[in-house]
Amino acid sequence: MSALNVTAGFVQLAFRNLRGYKLRSFLTTLGVVFGIASVVTMLAMGRGAKEEILREIDKLGIRNVIITSVKPAETKGGAAQRTWVSAYGLRFKDLDHILATVPGIARALPVHSYAEQAWFGSRKEDVVVQGVTAGHFDAVKLKVAMGRDITDDDNRVRRGVCVVHLGLLRALGWFGDPIGFRLQVGEQVYEVVGILEDEEFRGLARQALSSPAPSQGEVYAPYDTVITRVGLMSYTRRSGSFEASNVEINTVVVEATNQDDVLVVSRMLRTLLDKTHDVKDWEIVVPLELLAQREKAQRVLDVALLTIAGISLLVGGIGIANIMLATVTERTREIGVRRAIGAKRRHIVGQFLTETILLAGAGGILGVGLGWVGTFIVGQFTQWEARFTPDVALVALVVSCAVGVMSGILPAWRASRLDPIQALRYQ
Amino acid sequence: MSSPASEMRGAPAVGAADAVIDATGVHRWYGEGDARVEVLRGVSMRVLRGEKVAIMGASGSGKSTLLSILGCLDRPDAGGYRLDGVDVLQLSDDEVSDLRLRRIGFIFQAFHLVPQLTILENAEVPLFYAGVPLRERHDRAKSKLEQVGLGHRLHHRPSQLSGGEQQRAAVARSLVLEPPLLLADEPTGNLDTENGKAVLALLDRIHAEGRTIVMVTHDSAIAERADRTVHVRDGLIVDSAHAPAGKATA
Numbered sequence: 001m002s003a004l005n006v007t008a009g010f011v012q013l014a015f016r017n018l019r020g021y022k023l024r025s026f027l028t029t030l031g032v033v034f035g036i037a038s039v040v041t042m043l044a045m046g047r048g049a050k051e052e053i054l055r056e057i058d059k060l061g062i063r064n065v066i067i068t069s070v071k072p073a074e075t076k077g078g079a080a081q082r083t084w085v086s087a088y089g090l091r092f093k094d095l096d097h098i099l100a101t102v103p104g105i106a107r108a109l110p111v112h113s114y115a116e117q118a119w120f121g122s123r124k125e126d127v128v129v130q131g132v133t134a135g136h137f138d139a140v141k142l143k144v145a146m147g148r149d150i151t152d153d154d155n156r157v158r159r160g161v162c163v164v165h166l167g168l169l170r171a172l173g174w175f176g177d178p179i180g181f182r183l184q185v186g187e188q189v190y191e192v193v194g195i196l197e198d199e200e201f202r203g204l205a206r207q208a209l210s211s212p213a214p215s216q217g218e219v220y221a222p223y224d225t226v227i228t229r230v231g232l233m234s235y236t237r238r239s240g241s242f243e244a245s246n247v248e249i250n251t252v253v254v255e256a257t258n259q260d261d262v263l264v265v266s267r268m269l270r271t272l273l274d275k276t277h278d279v280k281d282w283e284i285v286v287p288l289e290l291l292a293q294r295e296k297a298q299r300v301l302d303v304a305l306l307t308i309a310g311i312s313l314l315v316g317g318i319g320i321a322n323i324m325l326a327t328v329t330e331r332t333r334e335i336g337v338r339r340a341i342g343a344k345r346r347h348i349v350g351q352f353l354t355e356t357i358l359l360a361g362a363g364g365i366l367g368v369g370l371g372w373v374g375t376f377i378v379g380q381f382t383q384w385e386a387r388f389t390p391d392v393a394l395v396a397l398v399v400s401c402a403v404g405v406m407s408g409i410l411p412a413w414r415a416s417r418l419d420p421i422q423a424l425r426y427q
Numbered sequence: 428m429s430s431p432a433s434e435m436r437g438a439p440a441v442g443a444a445d446a447v448i449d450a451t452g453v454h455r456w457y458g459e460g461d462a463r464v465e466v467l468r469g470v471s472m473r474v475l476r477g478e479k480v481a482i483m484g485a486s487g488s489g490k491s492t493l494l495s496i497l498g499c500l501d502r503p504d505a506g507g508y509r510l511d512g513v514d515v516l517q518l519s520d521d522e523v524s525d526l527r528l529r530r531i532g533f534i535f536q537a538f539h540l541v542p543q544l545t546i547l548e549n550a551e552v553p554l555f556y557a558g559v560p561l562r563e564r565h566d567r568a569k570s571k572l573e574q575v576g577l578g579h580r581l582h583h584r585p586s587q588l589s590g591g592e593q594q595r596a597a598v599a600r601s602l603v604l605e606p607p608l609l610l611a612d613e614p615t616g617n618l619d620t621e622n623g624k625a626v627l628a629l630l631d632r633i634h635a636e637g638r639t640i641v642m643v644t645h646d647s648a649i650a651e652r653a654d655r656t657v658h659v660r661d662g663l664i665v666d667s668a669h670a671p672a673g674k675a676t677a
Contacts, residue, residue, distance in 0.1 A: 016543065016548055017543055017544075020543025021543070333539070334541050337540075337541065338556075339527075341553050341556070341601075342525065342527040342557070345524075346521075424535075
């Protein structure tokens with residue numbers, strides 16, 4: 001007798017038996033259905049979150065350490081300072097210093113930015129002009145969708161060109177060919193040479209780089225052009241008074257040669273700046289650290305959710321075991337008849353175990369279906385990304401069958417131990 | 428699946444060469460010490476191949492226990508029992524199950540068909556336990572049911588059939604593996620006269636095909652159709668009457 005024949009026989013037998021108890025079978029599986037559905041949804045959500053993080057890794061420039069100049073907290077009375085020019089932040093010599101002393105740096109790209117208004121006809125938009133060097137887009141994972149990048153040549157000859165988002169031009173009311181458009185920013189004119197790909201997703205690095213202005217309102221121009229044209233001073237109107245500030249470098253994007261060095265590099269940068277700056281007029285953002293925090297939080301959440309799902313699955317399994325025990329009692333006489341006819345104990349075990357596994361397996365299939373719907377609903381009504389994949393379904397089915405085995409063992413064993421004579425006489 | 432019985436066919440007791448049932452000094456009791464109740468008190472019984480024997484006795488006489496032991500559902504506490512030459516007491520639970528499967532057909536007073544299965548599926552049950560392949564199970568069960576006149580009822584549930592039809596289905600089920608011995612416990616007890624007659628006629632036919640039948644009954648009219656009748660009283664065989672054309676020993 002081949003194993004396949006026996007298995008097929010037990011499955012056929014189980015189907016025939018369960019057919020006699022349709023409603024009960026359905027209700028019995030419900031516990032597993034919901035258990036598996038929640039497991040599937042949890043796994044899908046976990047998978048989605050992981051993918052989101054991975055995509056962030058890709059977009060972040062995970063090897064970057066971003067140093068930003070920040071205005072130090074005012075320590076003296078405000079009135080006296082009002083007319084002063086405050087000079088703070090990263091200086092040119094800091095950049096040289098960093099490059100000279102910190103090892104493991106592939107490149108350190110300075111950014112000089114200032115806030116201005118772009119205008120076209122009667123429309124105005126707030127923008128941040130970012131003076132960047134060649135390689136900046138590559139380092140912060142910005143992509144040029146149309147036209148070209150900012151080059152070394154642009155910087156050398158201080159060309160008045162820029163790369164923007166198409167949305168800025170649309171907001172200003174320009175719907176013609178963006179390349180070659182002469183963008184008026186304050187008193188300067190920059191010719192658009194490239195259009196950035198729209199970010200369907202705003203990475204943490206970008207958030208660190210471009211706040212507080214909206215990313216749409218960024219005008220990327222050659223670093224040297226910006227320095228030459230507008231100088232290092234920037235003026236901000238604040239509560240009726242002008243405030244002038246002198247910041248040589250607003251941001252430095254430091255790229256480590258490899259990912260393992262990022263944390264070391266960031267530590268060294270901190271130490272260096274601590275030593276050379278009297279006040280804390282700088283800030284370091286390490287995307288890798290942010291990522292690690294996110295992943296840690298995600299893992300905690302994953303474990304919590306899966307524990308809850310696992311508990312509901314356990315409850316479902318106990319439900320099946322309970323019903324199967326009752327079923328064994330109810331079908332005592334059938335068991336006696338089968339034994340009298342010539343069933344061995346293992347036949348009885350096989351019969352009830354197969355029935356239980358089939359119930360749990362059917363519950364698993366229904367649960368995967370429900371979980372798939374659940375995943376879809378979660379995706380629709382929340383910001384969370386949930387990703388339903390076939391391997392999640394497979395895991396769920398295997399788990400549900402395992403639940404079937406676990407909850408079937410006791411009832412099946414008990415059924416096989418019944419005394420045939422007493423079982424036959426059972427009313 | 429190899430039959431353990433064939434290997435165990437040792438030298439049988441003298442004169443038992445062709446005995447299907449050979450029970451000697453069978454005791455069966457329940458409880459211990461003072462509370463011990465002896466249900467069988469040394470029953471010896473021999474049934475030859477092709478015989479048809481009726482067992483009669485009042486309720487409580489021990490005839491049901493005797494039938495359980497003969498059918499290998501129960502084991503004697505003392506004494507010996509050989510079925511078809513095999514020493515039943517030496518066998519494991521699995522081996523005894525196999526013996527019931529292949530050498531004994533059971534017919535019960537209450538039919539005992541599995542309620543959630545169709546007649547055909549019921550008849551397939553022993554074939555499954557015997558490891559007969561799926562398709563063959565179906566064909567063999569079907570042909571047996573046709574032989575007992577239930578070819579038109581194959582896909583009915585037991586509850587949809589009359590008592591007589593159910594008992595015929597049970598007979599078909601007991602015969603699918605062609606066992607040499609048929610044990611019937613009050614096979615007509617739950618049937619009206621008409622259906623009872625039909626079932627008895629069926630048993631006669633099976634007997635005529637050469638099968639050994641042992642039947643418990645309390646109806647002397649039915650017992651008269653047997654080759655001989657064994658009377659059980661208080662756990663002992665009190666009388667073993669031969670039918671007129673008797674060919675048996677006891």
